Amino acid sequence: MKLRCWLGLLLVACLPTAEAFDLDQLGAQLAKPAVVRGPFIQEKHLRALPQPLTSKGEFILGRELGLLWQLRSPLTQDYRIDASGIARRTAQGWQLQPGQDVAAQQSRLFLAVLQGDHSGLARDFALQLSGSAEAWQLTLVPHSLLLKQIFSHIRIDGGALVQRIELVETQGDRTLMRMPDSQAGVALDEQERAAFVD
Numbered sequence: 001m002k003l004r005c006w007l008g009l010l011l012v013a014c015l016p017t018a019e020a021f022d023l024d025q026l027g028a029q030l031a032k033p034a035v036v037r038g039p040f041i042q043e044k045h046l047r048a049l050p051q052p053l054t055s056k057g058e059f060i061l062g063r064e065l066g067l068l069w070q071l072r073s074p075l076t077q078d079y080r081i082d083a084s085g086i087a088r089r090t091a092q093g094w095q096l097q098p099g100q101d102v103a104a105q106q107s108r109l110f111l112a113v114l115q116g117d118h119s120g121l122a123r124d125f126a127l128q129l130s131g132s133a134e135a136w137q138l139t140l141v142p143h144s145l146l147l148k149q150i151f152s153h154i155r156i157d158g159g160a161l162v163q164r165i166e167l168v169e170t171q172g173d174r175t176l177m178r179m180p181d182s183q184a185g186v187a188l189d190e191q192e193r194a195a196f197v198d
Contacts, residue, residue, distance in 0.1 A: 021132050023118045029133060029160065030116025033184035036061040036161055037192075043176040052176075059179070062188050065196045067111045080196060081107045109154070110177070114162055125154070134159050160184070 037060045043052040057072040066082025078089040086107050087094040112120045121127060124147050125140035140154040150169060157164040161184060165177040188196075 021129065021136060023127060023129055025133065026129060026136060026138070027116040027118045030114065030158075030162065031063070033161070033186075034063050035185035035188055035192075036114060036182055037185060038179055038182035041178045043178075045174045045176065047172045060188070060192050060195070061111075061114050062192070062196065063115070065188070065193075067107075067114060068192070068195055069107070069110075070195075078195070079107065081111045109167075110165065113156055113165060 037058065039056065039058050042055045044055075045052045055071055055073060057070045059070065060068040062068070066080060069079040069081065071077045071079070080087045080089070080094055084096065086097045088097055089095075109121075111117075118127060121140060124144040125142050128139040128141070130137050136158060138156040140151075140156070142148045142151050142153075148170070152168045152170050154168070155164075155166045156162060161179075161182045163179055163182070165179075167175045167177075169175075
C-alpha cells in the first residue's frame with residue numbers, strides 16, 4: 001500500500017505543471033524570428049458603405065529595421081514604419097509622414113504587435129491575453145485619452161505568429177487585417193534589405 005502511494009506521488013510530481021500562457025511568453029514568441037514576411041488582406045468596414053473596402057499587399061518585418069508595408073491593390077504604395085516614424089516611398093525616396101492621424105496610430109500599433117512589444121502596448125492599452133502559445137487572443141482596451149477617442153478595442157489572434165488584427169473604432173467603423181500565410185525567416189534577402197533603405 002505504501003509503495004503504491006509513493007508511486008502515485010512520484011507520478012504526480014513528474015507530471016508537467018500547467019502554466020498559464022502570459023504576456024512575457026507571447027512577447028518572446030513573437031520577437032524570436034529575425035524576419036516575418038507574407039501577404040496581408042485588409043478590410044475597412046465603414047458604416048456608410050454596404051461592402052468593405054479591401055486592399056491587399058505584402059509585408060516584411062525585419063527585427064532590426066522595422067516594418068515594410070507594400071500595398072499592391074487597389075493601388076501601389078510602400079510604407080516603412082520604424083523608430084523614426086512612418087515614411088512613404090516617393091520618386092524622390094522615403095518621405096517621413098506626419099504622425100498624429102489614425103493611420104499613423106494604426107501603423108505604430110501594427111509594428112508593436114508584430115514585434116511582440118507588449119511593454120510598448122501597455123503604455124496605451126490594458127492588455128487581456130487568453131489561450132495558449134499555439135492559439136492565443138489578445139484584447140487591447142485603450143486607456144490613453146488620444147486612443148480612447150479613436151479605438152473602442154483591438155483584438156489580435158495568432159499562434160506562432162500574428163494571424164489577425166481587428167481594430168474597432170469608437171464611431172462604429174472597423175478595420176480587419178488578416179495575415180494567414182506569414183512565414184518566419186532568419187534574415188532579409190538582398191532585395192528586401194534594399195527596399196528598407198532605397
